[in-house]
Amino acid sequence: MAAVNLGSSKTAEPAVDPRETGTQLRPGLWPTINERYPGSMISKSDFVPLAKLARPLNECSVCLISSCGVHLKSDRPMDVAHPLGDFTFRRVPSYARQDELIIHQLKYPHDDADLDINVIFPIRRLQELAGEGIIGGLTKNFFSFIGYNMDPEKFETTVAEGIARAVADEEQADIALLAPA
Amino acid sequence: MGLIQRKIEARGIPTVSITVAKDVTAAIKAPRAVFVPWPMGHHFGAPFHAEIQRSVILTALNAVQIIEQSGVIVELSIPWAEVRRQSKALTEQGKKL
Numbered sequence: 001m002a003a004v005n006l007g008s009s010k011t012a013e014p015a016v017d018p019r020e021t022g023t024q025l026r027p028g029l030w031p032t033i034n035e036r037y038p039g040s041m042i043s044k045s046d047f048v049p050l051a052k053l054a055r056p057l058n059e060c061s062v063c064l065i066s067s068c069g070v071h072l073k074s075d076r077p078m079d080v081a082h083p084l085g086d087f088t089f090r091r092v093p094s095y096a097r098q099d100e101l102i103i104h105q106l107k108y109p110h111d112d113a114d115l116d117i118n119v120i121f122p123i124r125r126l127q128e129l130a131g132e133g134i135i136g137g138l139t140k141n142f143f144s145f146i147g148y149n150m151d152p153e154k155f156e157t158t159v160a161e162g163i164a165r166a167v168a169d170e171e172q173a174d175i176a177l178l179a180p181a
Numbered sequence: 182m183g184l185i186q187r188k189i190e191a192r193g194i195p196t197v198s199i200t201v202a203k204d205v206t207a208a209i210k211a212p213r214a215v216f217v218p219w220p221m222g223h224h225f226g227a228p229f230h231a232e233i234q235r236s237v238i239l240t241a242l243n244a245v246q247i248i249e250q251s252g253v254i255v256e257l258s259i260p261w262a263e264v265r266r267q268s269k270a271l272t273e274q275g276k277k278l
Contacts, residue, residue, distance in 0.1 A: 019265075022218045022258035029202040042184065043208040047251035050212055051193045057242060065189075067182050068222075108222040116228035125225070125234045135242070147182065156184050164188035175245055176189045177238070178198035179224045180182040 040150050054174055055136070062130075063139040063173035064094070065163060067147030068113065068120040068181035069105030072096060078104040078146045085149035087158040091166075094138035098124060107148045108181045120181055139171035147181050183209030197241045199224040203254055214254040215241045219261045227268030233259070 018025050026032070034041040053060065069078045071090035079086040092101065098117050103110045113120040123142065129135045143163050149155040167173050182198060183206060190196045190212040197213040200206040201221055206214045217224060217237060226233035240257050248255070 017262070018218075019262040020260050022256075022260045024201070024203050024216070024218055025220055025261065026202065028204065030204045030208050033205075041205070041208070044183075044187070044210045047210050048187045048190045048212050050249070050251050051190050051195045053195050053245065057246065062242075065182075065185060109220065110222050112228045113222060118231070118234045119223055119225055119228055122225045122234050122238055125231065125238055129235070129238065134239075152184075160184040160188055163185050164192060167189050168192040168194055173189075173194055175242065176186070176194055176196040177241055178182055178186050178189075178196060180198065180200065180202075181222055181224070 037150055040152065042152050057135060057175075058133055059136040060174035061137050061139050061172070062126060062135050062175045062177055063167050063171050064121070064123065064126060064142040064177050064179070065167065066121050066142070066144050066179045066181060068103060068108075068110065068144060068179070069146040070101050070103045070117065070121045070144045072100055073102045074100075077102075080104055080106045080146065080148075084151055085155075086146050087149060087151075087154055089143055089145040089159050089163055091141040092121075092123070092144055094123065094140060094142050095127070096123065105146045105148070105181065107146070110181075120179065122179075126177075136174070139167070139173045141166075141171060143167065183211045186211050195245045197245050197248075199237060199241060200254070206254060207252075210252050211254075212251050213244050213248045215244055216254050216256045218256075218258060219264065223261075223264075227264050229271045230264065230268045233264060233267070
């Protein structure tokens, strides 16, 4: 099938399947979620000054952080039943095999990620890039938590602060790659 | 996720996030982001499609090197239907990729 929207005016009636257009599949997600879970969505008015890369990419240690709720099967599962969410996070060894990992999270479709974890937590792809020398390496641990947290202030002082501190101080990452779920 | 990203960037470490919700990422003013027009839970594409999973990572790593202004969102505008078609073909070959 051809991408039939090419060259069409933005003011034209939406007549094409959004899956074919390359635009956001669920427009207006911020107000939609905020309506369902009042106070859960955050806006900021200021921009954070950009940090500079300390070294070339092929010398950089990369850290992956995901809200997909993945962890080692041997680790404590995420609490997916609490109405306010789970304000803890897990360290996932960057050398873990895919069959050592499991996803505990209910709030997004992870059927495909259960088939191939790299769909949402591309640990194997990052191991390959490190092995090929395209990136310098991986931090010892990656990080994961569940994105369902209904108290943004508590989230900021627990999960966000804890992961940010660990990525900087413990892992000493050169680049942080973040993937919401 | 934007909160974490901002905190890490503020500690002097360059960050980049992958988003399927450009409006949410814009609201939190994430320092750098790559938008992919795909469903939730599929930020790196589709199962067994190693090539596209890799291309998302490389696009993000490139964004770290080229974006010079905080809040910029670059786009990887491969339609979901195309990703899905390619993935189905790969899956039918036997889930070995």
